[in-house]
Amino acid sequence: MPIFDQDAEQMDRQELAQLQLERLQVTLHRVYKNVKFYKRQFDGIGFLPEDCQSLDDLPRLPFTTRHDLARAYPYEMFAVPLREVVRIHSSTGSPGNPIVMGYTCRDLRAWAKLAARVLTAAGVDRDDVVQVTLSYGLLTSAFGIHYGVELLGASVIPTGPGATFRQVQIMRDYRVTALVSTPSYALVLADQMDDQGVDAKSLHLKVALLAGEPWTEEMRREIEARLFLTAHDHYALSEAMGPGVAGECEHRQGMHLNEDHFLPEIIDPHTGAPLPPGELGELVITTITKEGVPLVRFRTGDLCRLSFDPCPCGRTTARLSRIAGRCDQVVIVKGVNIFPGRVGQVLANVLGEDPEYQLVIGREGHLDYLDIRLAVREGLFFDKMTVQRTFLERLTRKLSQGIGIRPRVKLVEPGSISRDRETSPLVVDLRSLA
Numbered sequence: 447m448p449i450f451d452q453d454a455e456q457m458d459r460q461e462l463a464q465l466q467l468e469r470l471q472v473t474l475h476r477v478y479k480n481v482k483f484y485k486r487q488f489d490g491i492g493f494l495p496e497d498c499q500s501l502d503d504l505p506r507l508p509f510t511t512r513h514d515l516a517r518a519y520p521y522e523m524f525a526v527p528l529r530e531v532v533r534i535h536s537s538t539g540s541p542g543n544p545i546v547m548g549y550t551c552r553d554l555r556a557w558a559k560l561a562a563r564v565l566t567a568a569g570v571d572r573d574d575v576v577q578v579t580l581s582y583g584l585l586t587s588a589f590g591i592h593y594g595v596e597l598l599g600a601s602v603i604p605t606g607p608g609a610t611f612r613q614v615q616i617m618r619d620y621r622v623t624a625l626v627s628t629p630s631y632a633l634v635l636a637d638q639m640d641d642q643g644v645d646a647k648s649l650h651l652k653v654a655l656l657a658g659e660p661w662t663e664e665m666r667r668e669i670e671a672r673l674f675l676t677a678h679d680h681y682a683l684s685e686a687m688g689p690g691v692a693g694e695c696e697h698r699q700g701m702h703l704n705e706d707h708f709l710p711e712i713i714d715p716h717t718g719a720p721l722p723p724g725e726l727g728e729l730v731i732t733t734i735t736k737e738g739v740p741l742v743r744f745r746t747g748d749l750c751r752l753s754f755d756p757c758p759c760g761r762t763t764a765r766l767s768r769i770a771g772r773c774d775q776v777v778i779v780k781g782v783n784i785f786p787g788r789v790g791q792v793l794a795n796v797l798g799e800d801p802e803y804q805l806v807i808g809r810e811g812h813l814d815y816l817d818i819r820l821a822v823r824e825g826l827f828f829d830k831m832t833v834q835r836t837f838l839e840r841l842t843r844k845l846s847q848g849i850g851i852r853p854r855v856k857l858v859e860p861g862s863i864s865r866d867r868e869t870s871p872l873v874v875d876l877r878s879l880a
């Protein structure tokens with residue numbers, strides 16, 4: 447299988463470490479000089495950029511959090527004057543201030559190259575027709591991939607999300623070979639094909655690049671079986687850049703991280719202590735080439751493992767395991783990690799609309815239970831009981847498949863769960879009250 451940037455992706459590890467150190471030193475000097483936040487952080491521990499003599503000095507530095515980035519709204523984290531910034535993206539800012547990302551020309555060129563690496567690793571080449579169903583807008587998701595596809599010389603169809611009927615038409619009529627979407631939207635497309643009577647086998651799909659939410663090997667198998675393609679995981683981190691940070695090669699044993707641009711660490715999310723390779727912990731990223739908004743020891747909140755074992759594909763870069771979830775959101779029920787956002791995705795898929803829901807976790811005797819309170823349209827309460835029962839059974843089945851344990855679904859009146867998380871928290875854990 448081809449490798450987009452052999453010099454970088456197959457670099458000797460010692461040579462890579464030297465390059466990383468040089469780039470890290472440059473980054474630390476730049477942020478110390480140009481970003482007040484970092485000057486304060488470094489001064490706070492009496493650290494000068496020239497104190498960084500080896501990569502082992504990195505863990506001496508304080509972390510950067512999403513909270514820090516939001517507090518710097520809008521431009522306080524920028525390490526270059528605004529006139530050198532050619533693109534601005536931002537998060538939605540819910541809750542709190544949005545996180546604003548600025549890119550210089552050089553940042554954008556690097557971004558396209560890194561996305562092209564990830565696309566090539568997934569098997570996309572210039573003969574492919576790539577349908578991008580991610581969001582084109584303030585978020586980074588679609589843009590990173592978009593320019594990577596163009597740089598490869600493949601054809602990109604920027605459909606953006608939604609209008610699923612038309613997506614399927616385009617996929618069939620334009621002979622799309624590669625799909626870029628979230629894992630759950632890939633399944634929505636499969637459902638839509640069933641509804642439209644389109645046989646996925648008759649399409650030209652070959653590969654899918656999926657990311658944007660935690661997903662499982664079971665989902666991968668289902669997507670592959672229903673869409674007749676090979677599904678690849680990749681890692682998009684909008685604060686660090688967007689898509690292009692890491693992606694799976696043909697062996698699909700972890701995502702190759704573009705280590706010549708991003709320094710990874712895995713830490714214990716509770717203590718902040720570094721963890722050895724192979725341990726599950728929070729991913730921390732330091733950007734070492736970014737000009738617009740460089741990040742030093744940014745806590746991603748994503749749980750994963752890091753492996754430095756050689757990969758048969760020939761790339762020498764470290765691999766990230768599948769993202770196991772978010773450390774600030776995960777709740778453990780019956781020993782299973784439950785991600786409230788995943789529950790929302792399953793509900794949205796079944797209902798076809800954005801759900802109002804709440805997770806209530808408690809304990810009866812020695813056993814944990816998970817109740818999902820779901821506000822539904824009035825109609826459902828007046829329908830025949832059998833209709834409601836069938837609906838509940840289907841919903842419970844989908845949820846069990848999606849989250850790994852069987853919840854109890856309780857329908858409640860519309861409007862009884864506020865979208866304001868202050869008054870209706872997404873998760874109510876009664877076990878902590880016992």
Ligand SMILES: [Zn+2]
Binds near residue numbers: 757
């Ligand atoms: Zn590989």
